[in-house]
Amino acid sequence: MKQFLLFICILFFQIELKAQVSTLNRPNDPVVLSGSQLTAFSNLTASQIVGFKFVNGSWTQIPIQVDEKELMDIMAPYGPNANSGNYVPSPSNPKITFYCDSTTYTGADSNATFDSDDELVFMAKDAGGQSNGTTPSGIISGTCQEVAITDPLGGTGYVYLFKNGGSLQQGAGVSYITYSSNVSSTSGFPSNGNGANLENTTITTSKYIWHFSAEWVSDKLQLIVGNNTDLLDRYKSFFANGNCLRHEDAFSAGENAYVCVKVGPIRAIRSYMGAVSGPLTERTHLFYESRQDIATDLRVHNIVSVFDAFDYTPAANGMTYRNNLNTTGVTIDGQPDVVTTGVLSWEQVSGTPGTISILHRTVTNLTASDGSFISYYDDNAAHPASNCTGDGQAWGTSGVGIHFNNGNVCTDPLNGCASQFLRNITTRRIIYLDAPNGSSTTASSYNNKFNNALTVAISSCQIFSGFSINTASNPSAGGNTSGNGVYTPGSSVTVVATANTGYSFSNWTENGNNVSNNASYNFSATGNKNLVANFIPNTFPGPTLYVKIFIEGYYSGSGQMNNSIIGGCLYAVGLSTNTADADYVTLSAMNENPPYNLIESQTGILKIDGSIHVTFSSAVSTGIAYYIRMTHRNALETWSAVPVILSNTTSATPYDFTNLRSKAYGNNLADLLDGSWGIFSGDISDAATIAIGVQDGIIESQDYSDLNNAVTLTLLGYIAEDITGDGIVESADDVLMENNVYYTRVVIKP
Numbered sequence: 001m002k003q004f005l006l007f008i009c010i011l012f013f014q015i016e017l018k019a020q021v022s023t024l025n026r027p028n029d030p031v032v033l034s035g036s037q038l039t040a041f042s043n044l045t046a047s048q049i050v051g052f053k054f055v056n057g058s059w060t061q062i063p064i065q066v067d068e069k070e071l072m073d074i075m076a077p078y079g080p081n082a083n084s085g086n087y088v089p090s091p092s093n094p095k096i097t098f099y100c101d102s103t104t105y106t107g108a109d110s111n112a113t114f115d116s117d118d119e120l121v122f123m124a125k126d127a128g129g130q131s132n133g134t135t136p137s138g139i140i141s142g143t144c145q146e147v148a149i150t151d152p153l154g155g156t157g158y159v160y161l162f163k164n165g166g167s168l169q170q171g172a173g174v175s176y177i178t179y180s181s182n183v184s185s186t187s188g189f190p191s192n193g194n195g196a197n198l199e200n201t202t203i204t205t206s207k208y209i210w211h212f213s214a215e216w217v218s219d220k221l222q223l224i225v226g227n228n229t230d231l232l233d234r235y236k237s238f239f240a241n242g243n244c245l246r247h248e249d250a251f252s253a254g255e256n257a258y259v260c261v262k263v264g265p266i267r268a269i270r271s272y273m274g275a276v277s278g279p280l281t282e283r284t285h286l287f288y289e290s291r292q293d294i295a296t297d298l299r300v301h302n303i304v305s306v307f308d309a310f311d312y313t314p315a316a317n318g319m320t321y322r323n324n325l326n327t328t329g330v331t332i333d334g335q336p337d338v339v340t341t342g343v344l345s346w347e348q349v350s351g352t353p354g355t356i357s358i359l360h361r362t363v364t365n366l367t368a369s370d371g372s373f374i375s376y377y378d379d380n381a382a383h384p385a386s387n388c389t390g391d392g393q394a395w396g397t398s399g400v401g402i403h404f405n406n407g408n409v410c411t412d413p414l415n416g417c418a419s420q421f422l423r424n425i426t427t428r429r430i431i432y433l434d435a436p437n438g439s440s441t442t443a444s445s446y447n448n449k450f451n452n453a454l455t456v457a458i459s460s461c462q463i464f465s466g467f468s469i470n471t472a473s474n475p476s477a478g479g480n481t482s483g484n485g486v487y488t489p490g491s492s493v494t495v496v497a498t499a500n501t502g503y504s505f506s507n508w509t510e511n512g513n514n515v516s517n518n519a520s521y522n523f524s525a526t527g528n529k530n531l532v533a534n535f536i537p538n539t540f541p542g543p544t545l546y547v548k549i550f551i552e553g554y555y556s557g558s559g560q561m562n563n564s565i566i567g568g569c570l571y572a573v574g575l576s577t578n579t580a581d582a583d584y585v586t587l588s589a590m591n592e593n594p595p596y597n598l599i600e601s602q603t604g605i606l607k608i609d610g611s612i613h614v615t616f617s618s619a620v621s622t623g624i625a626y627y628i629r630m631t632h633r634n635a636l637e638t639w640s641a642v643p644v645i646l647s648n649t650t651s652a653t654p655y656d657f658t659n660l661r662s663k664a665y666g667n668n669l670a671d672l673l674d675g676s677w678g679i680f681s682g683d684i685s686d687a688a689t690i691a692i693g694v695q696d697g698i699i700e701s702q703d704y705s706d707l708n709n710a711v712t713l714t715l716l717g718y719i720a721e722d723i724t725g726d727g728i729v730e731s732a733d734d735v736l737m738e739n740n741v742y743y744t745r746v747v748i749k750p
Helices: 002-018 248-253 440-451 701-713 731-742
Strands: 030-034 049-055 058-062 065-067 069-073 095-099 119-123 145-150 156-163 178-180 201-204 208-214 217-223 232-240 243-247 256-263 268-275 278-287 291-298 305-312 320-323 326-331 346-351 354-364 371-380 394-404 425-434 455-460 467-474 479-482 485-487 492-499 503-510 513-516 520-524 529-537 544-548 581-591 598-607 611-615 625-632 635-639
Touching (some): 030 145, 095 256, 178 256, 201 268, 217 248, 232 248, 232 394, 243 248, 256 278, 320 371, 326 440, 346 440, 467 479, 467 492, 492 503, 492 529, 544 581, 544 625, 581 611, 598 625
Antiparallel strands (some): 030 119, 049 156, 065 119, 069 095, 145 156, 217 232, 232 243, 278 291, 291 425, 305 394, 346 354, 354 425, 371 394, 492 520, 503 513, 503 529, 544 611, 625 635
16 A cells, blocks of 8 residues: 555656646747737846746746847848949838847847747747746746747647846856957948959857858858768859859859858847849848748849749769658759659758758748749750859759749839739748758658648746845946845745945845845844945045934933833843843935925934934035935824034034934924924824825824724834834833824925
């Protein structure tokens, strides 16, 4: 029986683990999300988003990449001064969406946030399982978006996106691709009027190496997953066999422009425009670790035909060429072959050097009467059908073409043809690069997966991650803080404040109340906290304000605030070792003229004899008069009756609120019945939000209700409801509160 129960426990454990891993089988495919799908991040900049996966109970950051795009004038890549016939920037031009690049004429995205047309991309292989309700460290709580990824052919995975807490790198220390190029120093960058601009650009991943020697000239493909032999003589473009009027060399030598050249942790983007008399024809390469996507937007005057083909090197000798119409394949040997022609969905070259599987897709409004899509194959080393560029041989030259039946049809929206004959054509190559000797099943499987694209469902995470501890610096230039994050209940938290040069640490405050004078503050996670580390400039200080104040509830008579008998409130509750420390009070210098704006606030320790002083920064000037505002955690905000001139001398006479009721604005002081006056006690909560510790400037029934609850519970410690300052909430607090509620004490200020 014990063995059976053990088996059941192990089984359930395995099921739980299985639920926390990805079951996707798409190791080569990216997941691309648009900003319109991630509206929760629309107010964030691109760098503020980070990604994580959850696997078997643990969080791991994954690399993601954000690429910004923008709708702009179709002529934008040529710059604002482009001028060639009809090809000039104009508000009436068609607008298309380009990848943004601050180093080209497309420029940086005018919207710096993650807007609707921007893209966020990660690899499907980096997905994990569904979270168990926790969140990782280093993120901003409450920002989680769950991306559920489903493969229609079977398998699910999850990726979690968050707002960066500030310390994480978007790439997670991973780079799937490198892009080495001298293109930025080439004379034709970012725009070229005429003349070829040779370059030396290499894209390298763990699976392959790809090389450009000019804008349109791709002339090397080495499969690192194979035998690392260069298989690509040229990625060719030509109008027809034997027609050398137009080709990739001519395209690179004509007017052209770079749209975007960018590399990130997930992919490299290389987009360029201009193909001689088709100056708006655009090609975009997206390089991934083991896949490359090539999109060509044909925008040209009416032509008879155009072809797009890979011409291989003699190193392809002995490899097998296949496509969806010729699944058995033919041997690439430099000798002519007869293959079935037609519309291709996939093709493949496979052998000892590696496996290249290529999917073909087209997006167009071309009709059957306008033209047709055809395949191309030429294996003839001695007498190649198209011998315009490259090594002068044809080794398994293969690809696709378009033949136009209607001579009126064109694809150039600015200078091509009448609008009724204008068509749109975008062709795509999706290239997968694999180990040697792949079969037709390899290519057909890729084709099937592409036809059954991954789907995503995005939702806000339903996660309780623990208590959020957030830290901030005041002022922000004063220093840095660490220790913020999400902590499980009861766990130990240490936040550390480090002052920048020219500043010194002052104290930690929460909701304006001092909680620690130590730069390293340790406490247990019992709730969410927003802590502020206050720093003081080390520059020449401003004036010092000396004040004498009694707090009504703290006052014990004879000029003392010692209701605990043993010392001030701070000492009684263990927040100070000095028996003379009564509590923290914030003194603020306010402009003497309407609207009486705040100039600066400083928090000091009020002594049991009512004395307190604070030193302001140079923002507050000596010899200038300011209204003085006093605030305390459970007393009513009180202002000086008149503006007070501040001094830098330690012998300055304090502004004494205790000897005359008229020292407070509007005579707003409590009679302490021995000739002394004090600030009213009892403003402990906000009636609008029913939040204890948040003051609303009035002592009324909500304050009384909250205090009564505390009296019933006999709460102890440093809490707002203890308005007598003796460390315990009891009947004495209740009696005092009742009187002030009866008279509805409110803040009176200029």
